[in-house]
Amino acid sequence: MSGAGKVLLIYTGGTVGMLPSDGANPESPLAPAAWERLSGFTSALDTLDVEPVMYPLPLIDSSNMTPGYWLDLARVIGDNYAGFEGFVILHGTDTMSFTATALSFLLENLGKPVILTGSQIPLSEPRNDALQNLVTSLMIAAPSARALAPVPEVCILFHDVLLRGNRARKVSASAYNGFASPNYGALGWVGTHIELNAKLIRPLPERALHVHERLEDKVVTIELFPGIKADILRRIFDTGVRGVVLRTFGAGNAPTDKEFLQAVEYGIRERELVIVNVTQCGEGAVAMGRYETGAGLLALGVVSGADMTPEAALVKLQFLLGRGDDPDTVKQMMQRNLRGELSPVKD
Ligand code: ASP
Secondary structure, eight states: OTTTTTEEEEEEGGGGGEEEEEEEETTOOOOOOOOOGGGGGGGGGGOOOSEEHHHHHEEEOGGGOOOOHHHHHHHHHTTGGGGGSEEEEEEOOOTHHHHHHHHHEEETOOOOOOOEESSSSOSSSTOOSSSHHHHHHHHSSGGGGGOOOOOOSEEEEEEEEEEEGGOOOOOOSSSSSSSSSSTTTOOOOSSSSSSEEEGGGGGOOOOOEEEEOOOOOOOEEEEEETTTHHHHHHHHHHTTTOOEEEETTTTTTOOOOOHHHHHHIIIISSSSSEEEEEEEESSOOOOOTTTHHHHHHHHOEEOOOOTTHHHHHHHHHHHHTTTTTTHHHHHHHHHHHHHOOOOOOOO
16 A cells, blocks of 8 residues: 555644743743654654654644635645555644534545544643544554554544544533534544444545645624524625525524515525525534424525534535535535535435
8 A cells, every 4th residue: 555654744733732832931821832842742653653754834723724724734635645544634623623624525535544633731731632642543544554444534533532524523622522523423432442433434435536726715604693683694695705604593493584584585696695504503403394483594595504513514615615616506515415524404
């Protein structure tokens, strides 16, 4: 196998590699540090049967992540694809699920593991979860070293689970198990052994990797709340956005008052927006036909986001609109499962 045992370790920043920004003050805010400054904490990597090759990108707190950075990451993986068995991306936890989702769409026909990981406590601190997350990720990214099955997906490895990236969400700002996949089972579990859940892992692709190079960033998320004003929606629709993720109540429900529905209609008919409905709930799916409060949206042409995460709905819209498809095609494709991000729509 080409690149057997070799993993490209792409370092983007995040808590995993942070140190206090003022060296003289351990209480100063954390900021990402160059990998060389962390060498005293990574000696466990020297004994691994996996050969990580470091690829540093601009170091950021992932709250500063952008779609442009996702495109750079996809390009780095595409350019180095043949030379490595897999890829590990060290990333901040705050927006890790967005990045994992973006890469899942940008890397079409992915046939190698791309594992994102990070930590709640930096490598440099004694109670850190960083080293274990990193070591396990490297092992999963180089499956030939220990006869693991290959996982040809963009995943998040965090604490004791391996999750499909476009199904994962950050669910805790402090717990070691900071990520969950509410609508899809774990692809693997990590304890004294690494166990993979072969039934849920995507099959190897039949075609060669294709790296997409565009994302539309004129996409927004609007979260409904009781009393939301229709004129605020209209003003957002007038800003030039092309896609909207509407985070609705329960099974995809929204107010039925005339002004609200007219604003949604204005967005769809006059502004040619693609509006996608995802639930505010932590798990479950949108079913717009179920209540009158959802049926109004369905009748206007709002698209069901089914059981997609809000992150998946947003980034998928960026991806499909970035491909230059017309709104009707984007609506159809939003409801189609492209990368394992969605279960069949039940409306
Ligand atoms: N603010 C950090 C980041 O996302 C948090 C983390 O990595 O856990 O970069």
